[in-house]
Amino acid sequence: MREKLSFVLSMIIFGAVGVFAKYIDLSSKEIALFIASAALNGNWIFLFQAYKETTIANAALSYYFAPVLVIMFSPFVLKEKLSLKKTVCVGIALLGLFFILQNGRMGTTGYHLLGIGYGLVAAGFYAVLTLVNKFIRDLDGLAITLLQLGLSVTMLLPFVLFTGGLNFLKITGDAVILMLVLGILHGGIGFYFFRST
Template sequence: MNNPYFKYVFSLLLFGSNGIMASLILLSSYEVVFWRTLIGSLFLLALFLMSGGKFKAIHHKKHWVYALISGAALGISWIFLFEAYSEIGVSVASLAYYCGPVLVIAISPFLFNERLTAARLAGLGAVMLGMLFVNGLGLLTNGLSWGLFCGLSSAVMYAVMIVFNKKASQVTGLENALYQLVMSFITVALYTFFRQGAPSLSVTEYLLPILIFGLVNTAVGCFLYFAAIDHLSAGSVSIIGYLEPLSALVFSAVFLHEQLTELQVIGAVLILSGAAFSELYREKPRVPVGHAV
């Protein structure tokens, strides 16, 4: 559990099951996000206080502000993503959403001085091709729509969240996850009250799935996620992040009995192999001329 890669992958698997959990809660997309962030925030706050945590980030005001911006971006991203789920379905929404990592990789050399190696570019290319195989038909069928706009908007906010979270290098671990979720909740709460007023009280009909969604998928998932990306490069976060839509596809097939086409299977293989290659392959350092190997 101390390995950041393990934490990150496990959090992605939890996030990959979000579609299944959301299907059990017959509320509007923003209400689902409202309740999951509220429960997740309360749980992480209680855990933080019981563990004797101290709010150290306030001594690094610039990094603290970065963390708050990152959390707000996360909340907005979830609003757009869940709206896209309801409009165009999980597969097409996931394809649009995961344009976000491409944006992060594209700007990481300018913001984080990370070099785009040939292996990373090749792995990213395989991942993107795999995503097209998995979801491209749905994208071509639906074209540009409100749902697709929401999906692409969630991708932009995903990129904003990653960038500002990386900049908030002095805000780490449980404290970071707490700021992210609390700020996400505040953002979603403001949107919910603006959209419809007080949230629906019919939440009691879906109490168990909402509690699981808030405590496990959101609180535990976010804690592991933000604890992991503190120790990973922006490129690694972006490329391995494609395991989330892949796991969502697999979970949908297993639990919702959705059929995988041959093209989707090929896409899944490309995603896994591309992500693995980009992480495991390392270029050998060049030896200067005249030096022995």
């Protein structure tokens, strides 16, 4: 029961990321640096870019394609069997993705395929993160979280500094508050709950 509650809490927290990230007036890599303790770099950079390029709904729906990718790759990586039920679910998810892409191309809010593409790339990074974590057995959720977040900061800081640096003049008081919420709640607490399941 505790694991299910942790999972539900992590999904609620992660589900609200876009509401905060959409309104921070910084580049995706700068946002990811300030909340690098939230997850691995590629996942966050592409997710935040998806929020910048399309609607929160399109970005989130394409990003939450990650479990489908995990199911598709688990027979190869984890040697799990792909049951008929899982195959049907993947098919339905692919159909849903098709409809999202159609909406992105012909929607009234503009052309959103680039943002949906970024969301799918972020989903790919998230799926890799999920599959890799299946092989980590000797560490608890907190240790995994701290290790991955520390490595994320170590890798992302040079990337941000060598690709344009930080624009401290664009950081407003509102942006600082939103980034603190992203970093502490969505990154630290949400990531910990997710790793505790």
